[in-house]
Amino acid sequence: MELSEFVLKGLQYLADPAHFSCSAFSALAEASFRSLVHSGSAHAVLDGVDMQRMDQALVKHCHAAIATCILECVKQNADRATISTCLEDLKFDSERIDVFYSLYKQNKSDLENVLSSIGRCPPHITDASWRLEYQIKNSHLHKVSQPSYLITLNLENGGTRAAEDLNFSCTLEQLQDLLGKMKDAAKSLEKATHL
Amino acid sequence: MLLVLSEEHKEHLAFLPEVDSAVVGEFGRIAVEFIRKGSNPKTYEGAARKLNVAVETVQHGVEGLMYLLAESSKLMISEVDFQDSVLVLGFSEELNKVLLQLYLDNRKEIRLILSELAPSLPHYHNLEWRLDVQLASRALRQQIKPMVSFQLQLDSNGTRSYHTLQTDPATLLHLIQELEQALAEVKTNHCRRILRNIK
Numbered sequence: 001m002e003l004s005e006f007v008l009k010g011l012q013y014l015a016d017p018a019h020f021s022c023s024a025f026s027a028l029a030e031a032s033f034r035s036l037v038h039s040g041s042a043h044a045v046l047d048g049v050d051m052q053r054m055d056q057a058l059v060k061h062c063h064a065a066i067a068t069c070i071l072e073c074v075k076q077n078a079d080r081a082t083i084s085t086c087l088e089d090l091k092f093d094s095e096r097i098d099v100f101y102s103l104y105k106q107n108k109s110d111l112e113n114v115l116s117s118i119g120r121c122p123p124h125i126t127d128a129s130w131r132l133e134y135q136i137k138n139s140h141l142h143k144v145s146q147p148s149y150l151i152t153l154n155l156e157n158g159g160t161r162a163a164e165d166l167n168f169s170c171t172l173e174q175l176q177d178l179l180g181k182m183k184d185a186a187k188s189l190e191k192a193t194h195l
Numbered sequence: 196m197l198l199v200l201s202e203e204h205k206e207h208l209a210f211l212p213e214v215d216s217a218v219v220g221e222f223g224r225i226a227v228e229f230i231r232k233g234s235n236p237k238t239y240e241g242a243a244r245k246l247n248v249a250v251e252t253v254q255h256g257v258e259g260l261m262y263l264l265a266e267s268s269k270l271m272i273s274e275v276d277f278q279d280s281v282l283v284l285g286f287s288e289e290l291n292k293v294l295l296q297l298y299l300d301n302r303k304e305i306r307l308i309l310s311e312l313a314p315s316l317p318h319y320h321n322l323e324w325r326l327d328v329q330l331a332s333r334a335l336r337q338q339i340k341p342m343v344s345f346q347l348q349l350d351s352n353g354t355r356s357y358h359t360l361q362t363d364p365a366t367l368l369h370l371i372q373e374l375e376q377a378l379a380e381v382k383t384n385h386c387r388r389i390l391r392n393i394k
């Protein structure tokens with residue numbers, strides 16, 4: 001696991017009992033995990049953590065360092081051995097390593113969800129609405145007498161960008177064609193999961 | 196319902212009884228071709244020279260026929276109504292028959308062409324799908340995330356647009372359920388009654 005100089009320095013401070021007592025370390029670690037899992041929340045990260053008496057710049061450095069370390073571990077799907085080795089090299093004692101690892105295990109799947117939602121992808125369909133109408137006549141043609149469907153696909157673009165919609169019309173046969181193809185996709189999906 | 200022809204229109208069509216029925220047939224064919232593909236002024240010149248009449252007369256005759264056919268097809272008037280409408284022009288029995296046959300033969304195609312003029316939304320054309328599994332991204336390694344990618348082809352006023360979309364398996368099943376409900380709606384009693392009675 002490769003970490004930058006800045007991150008390594010921050011972690012070294014966290015390992016040092018002269019700067020952070022074990023309880024201070026636990027509090028900061030917990031706050032960091034929480035801030036990453038609830039990354040959209042409006043709360044300031046270190047609210048409620050009693051670090052008023054410490055150098056604020058140092059606290060900020062260490063928080064950034066541990067957050068980066070956490071994300072690297074989740075990104076690489078690090079196991080206990082890797083984490084232990086990495087932290088031992090930075091002179092963490094076994095108590096702090098245990099604290100870190102148990103928090104890591106607890107929050108790992110939530111953090112994986114957060115990370116997997118980052119990234120570019122084509123517009124994502126979230127829902128579909130439909131409307132059935134019967135066309136009687138229009139300005140160019142009388143006695144049309146045709147049923148037709150108006151389909152709206154609700155799309156989402158990477159979560160943060162605005163959701164757009166795709167509207168199109170189709171006849172009965174075309175809707176059957178569309179549905180048939182979607183069912184083919186679903187069937188092959190089912191087959192793939194049974195392999 | 197009878198077709199009401201304006202005086203100007205009747206004047207234009209007055210040219211037709213002066214030529215023999217083979218020529219009328221030819222004019223009919225040209226009129227339908229022009230409805231299909233747009234008019235070509237050179238054809239008028241060629242015909243005018245052969246028949247020894249003014250180009251304008253030929254043009255009015257063909258355009259009159261085009262309008263007659265287009266209006267009749269638009270309103271979908273019955274055989275009887277068409278014959279009665281044409282009676283007003285005072286043509287011979289044979290000419291009336293030729294016109295009626297021209298109308299009946301080309302009605303469906305003309306209606307198809309007219310339907311393309313009507314306002315419409317992008318129209319479904321085709322759907323291609325693909326099954327993917329996302330294994331890793333810059334933010335997270337070692338993933339297994341199944342995805343279904345679609346390419347939806349829509350036609351809009353003659354231009355085709357391609358939309359690349361994606362969805363996950365759960366949403367795909369939900370979409371299928373929703374669209375099945377949509378299809379089932381057409382077979383309900385309510386819809387059947389309306390489709391049957393409004394013609």
